[in-house]
Amino acid sequence: MTRVMIRGMSRSRFLGESELVGHFLQVLGYRDFSLHNPNVQPGVETGSDVLVLLDSKRYGVQVTVLHTDEGLSPRQRGSEHRSQEAKFKNGTQPYAANGNPNPMPALRYRIEAKCSKSYPTNDFDEEILLVVSGLPKMGAIASTIVLPIALQVDKMNSELSPILESSRYDCAYIFRHDRERRTMGIRMGKGIRLDQAG
Numbered sequence: 001m002t003r004v005m006i007r008g009m010s011r012s013r014f015l016g017e018s019e020l021v022g023h024f025l026q027v028l029g030y031r032d033f034s035l036h037n038p039n040v041q042p043g044v045e046t047g048s049d050v051l052v053l054l055d056s057k058r059y060g061v062q063v064t065v066l067h068t069d070e071g072l073s074p075r076q077r078g079s080e081h082r083s084q085e086a087k088f089k090n091g092t093q094p095y096a097a098n099g100n101p102n103p104m105p106a107l108r109y110r111i112e113a114k115c116s117k118s119y120p121t122n123d124f125d126e127e128i129l130l131v132v133s134g135l136p137k138m139g140a141i142a143s144t145i146v147l148p149i150a151l152q153v154d155k156m157n158s159e160l161s162p163i164l165e166s167s168r169y170d171c172a173y174i175f176r177h178d179r180e181r182r183t184m185g186i187r188m189g190k191g192i193r194l195d196q197a198g
Contacts, residue, residue: 014049017063020132021050024175030054038122047119047168048127060124064110066133066174067143068100071109089138097142103150104159107131107174111160115167126170134177146176 018035025033038051038060048060100106114129133146151174164172 017049020063020175021052021061021130024130024173025052025054027175038124045119046122046124047117048122048124051124057125058123060122060127061130062114062128062169063130063132064114065135065144066103066106066110066131066146068103068106068133068146069098069143070106072100072105091138099142099145101147101150103133103146104155107156108159108163111163111172115163115169119168127168129164129167129169129172131172131174132177133174136177146174148176151176 014037022033022035033052033054036051036053038046038048046060047062049063050061052059052061110131111129133144134141135144160172
């Protein structure tokens with residue numbers, strides 16, 4: 001049974017992030033877990049967006065959305081593609097939007113940004129960085145999509161694992177949605193391995 005507890009953080013932000021974490025866990029085969037806001041004390045930031053209670057353990061999950069055009073130049077702030085695509089967020093018809101077939105610069109940028117932050121010591125058993133791509137909503141899917149062929153394990157091991165190994169995260173996953181809502185998780189840290197689920 002899945003339970004979601006909300007206190008503190010903006011309700012809509014927490015609900016959106018906990019929905020992604022819940023779906024991620026369900027795709028990996030977990031059903032009996034509960035999701036909580038780990039930042040309930042005023043002025044205390046744990047560095048995680050969702051606390052997962054699973055098998056008597058506490059997992060802190062930091063959720064971040066990958067926009068494939070981020071990190072392409074040092075002066076760039078945010079995602080130009082997402083800004084352009086956002087005008088379709090209230091639409092109901094198909095639309096065309098720009099994407100980027102090479103996610104590596106954006107993955108590096110997003111992971112470095114999250115790993116560079118420091119937070120007080122916490123009581124999580126494990127900390128997870130969840131990088132979400134293919135955000136399943138109007139006005140976001142094209143700017144966040146990652147094609148499976150672009151995820152090259154050897155390249156990710158050489159470029160991303162060193163960043164993660166020196167961070168507070170025990171592991172990181174790229175959580176990719178596709179039309180059938182199948183996902184592919186890539187566990188990083190002590191070497192990347194491909195985990196197919198769906």
